[in-house]
Amino acid sequence: MITPLVRHILYPLHERLQGRHTFAYLRELERTQWLEGDRLREHQWDKLRELIAHAARSVPFYRRVFDEVGLNPQYFTLEDFRRIPVMEKETFKENEPEILAEAYPGKLVRLRTGSSTGSPLWFYSSTHTQAFQNAAKLRCRRWWGIEPGDMMFEFWASPIELSKQALVHNAKDRHLMNHYLLSAHNMTEAVMAEYIALMNRKKPRVIVGYPSALHLLAQYLEAGGTRLRFTPKGVVATAEMLLPAQREAIQRAFGAPVINEYGARDGGLLAYECPEGSMHVVAENVFLEVDPDTSPDGDPARGDVLVTNLESFAYPFIRYRVGDQVTLSDKSCSCGRGLPRLERIEGRRTDWLVDSAGRKIHGLVVAHTIAKVQGIRQFQIVQKTPTELHIRIVKNNLYKDSDDAWIIQSLAKYFTGPVHIRLLPVDRIEASQSGKHRFIINEAAC
Ligand SMILES: [Zn+2]
Numbered sequence: 001m002i003t004p005l006v007r008h009i010l011y012p013l014h015e016r017l018q019g020r021h022t023f024a025y026l027r028e029l030e031r032t033q034w035l036e037g038d039r040l041r042e043h044q045w046d047k048l049r050e051l052i053a054h055a056a057r058s059v060p061f062y063r064r065v066f067d068e069v070g071l072n073p074q075y076f077t078l079e080d081f082r083r084i085p086v087m088e089k090e091t092f093k094e095n096e097p098e099i100l101a102e103a104y105p106g107k108l109v110r111l112r113t114g115s116s117t118g119s120p121l122w123f124y125s126s127t128h129t130q131a132f133q134n135a136a137k138l139r140c141r142r143w144w145g146i147e148p149g150d151m152m153f154e155f156w157a158s159p160i161e162l163s164k165q166a167l168v169h170n171a172k173d174r175h176l177m178n179h180y181l182l183s184a185h186n187m188t189e190a191v192m193a194e195y196i197a198l199m200n201r202k203k204p205r206v207i208v209g210y211p212s213a214l215h216l217l218a219q220y221l222e223a224g225g226t227r228l229r230f231t232p233k234g235v236v237a238t239a240e241m242l243l244p245a246q247r248e249a250i251q252r253a254f255g256a257p258v259i260n261e262y263g264a265r266d267g268g269l270l271a272y273e274c275p276e277g278s279m280h281v282v283a284e285n286v287f288l289e290v291d292p293d294t295s296p297d298g299d300p301a302r303g304d305v306l307v308t309n310l311e312s313f314a315y316p317f318i319r320y321r322v323g324d325q326v327t328l329s330d331k332s333c334s335c336g337r338g339l340p341r342l343e344r345i346e347g348r349r350t351d352w353l354v355d356s357a358g359r360k361i362h363g364l365v366v367a368h369t370i371a372k373v374q375g376i377r378q379f380q381i382v383q384k385t386p387t388e389l390h391i392r393i394v395k396n397n398l399y400k401d402s403d404d405a406w407i408i409q410s411l412a413k414y415f416t417g418p419v420h421i422r423l424l425p426v427d428r429i430e431a432s433q434s435g436k437h438r439f440i441i442n443e444a445a446c
Pocket residue numbers: 274275276277278280333334335336337
């Protein structure tokens with residue numbers, strides 16, 4: 001039995017033996033989060049300059065790109081920086097060997113994204129990048145009183161992490177870190193009953209998972225299948241968009257705050273919710289911009305998010321389009337942290353629906369409406385054509401006959417012109433290849 005105190009000593013020691021510096025980074029991040037806005041921006045800019053100078057020195061691909069746009073890596077303004085072309089997934093696929101830093105001294109890790117559409121992206125990271133990102137995550141979880149080594153149950157469906165190799169590789173960390181990884185695939189009632197029994201025995205301090213998986217558990221708990229006999233410090237929702245209706249249900253069922261974590265496997269940890277409800281950009285880890293050409297309404301703060309990972313020295317991600325749309329905010333937060341905020345995270349551009357007039361409707365608005373129906377366990381909206389929408393639904397026993405008409409009427413209101421909405425009851429909805437649940441599949445946009 002490892003007590004929290006022993007773990008407090010063991011974990012940093014273990015990290016040090018592995019050559020990682022997570023706890024040194026954590027101490028640094030505990031300090032920088034309180035810097036005032038201007039000071040923090042300066043700190044961020046220093047890191048950006050260091051990354052650009054390194055990329056010009058050691059990364060053939062960027063050396064060429066900087067030359068082409070006439071960027072002086074020793075001295076540049078934000079305007080100069082914005083001349084660097086946006087990096088697409090394809091750019092990385094086509095130039096992989098040239099993006100890897102020459103003679104990088106640290107240990108490399110090869111990773112891939114679990115793409116929900118198209119082929120995955122293979123890329124490199126380093127133990128340094130990973131350690132910094134872990135430190136950033138630990139820092140943000142501490143906002144909620146969640147300490148390193150607190151027992152964690154994580155519901156995960158990604159075939160990447162659940163591969164045998166990864167499990168063996170991480171087994172030691174998991175034991176020391178008190179980290180239980182459970183599959184979020186195939187969450188039948190019998191499986192959920194087992195998970196909850198295990199949780200009741202172990203009493204984890206924190207629960208992490210896809211909102212869709214956590215929501216299934218919440219619905220199961222609320223339906224009275226069984227009861228939780230502990231209260232976690234928080235429930236972290238990650239890797240998918242968190243709908244307000246899901247948040248409410250999860251919060252009720254677990255009796256704990258739901259914490260929104262926003263990251264991308266390739267871009268890194270991007271933003272984290274604080275107890276005041278703001279999504280704070282993890283500004284020491286990433287520099288975020290919005291691609292102004294992609295704003296849906298002309299607002300320059302809204303559009304595709306471009307990520308520069310400030311700690312990606314082995315394989316630099318600079319002005320990388322991760323595929324999500326966000327709205328940046330210039331408001332400060334009452335929690336007092338200088339970290340900038342995201343007003344909104346809007347998900348993928350493919351999460352939009354279209355109507356016959358060619359108008360775009362944000363899929364999450366529609367998803368939010370359907371999520372209000374108590375009798376729906378899971379759903380997925382498939383846009384076949386601009387005038388045909390299929391809604392696949394998994395019902396529970398609260399589903400009423402009148403719900404059919406309510407859904408159709410409520411959704412039709414978002415569309416200009418005719419739209420044919422078909423409800424298709426199904427037994428289950430499979431997660432995508434990446435393990436994530438997709439609310440919206442727009443076949444008309446492909
Ligand atoms: Zn805050």
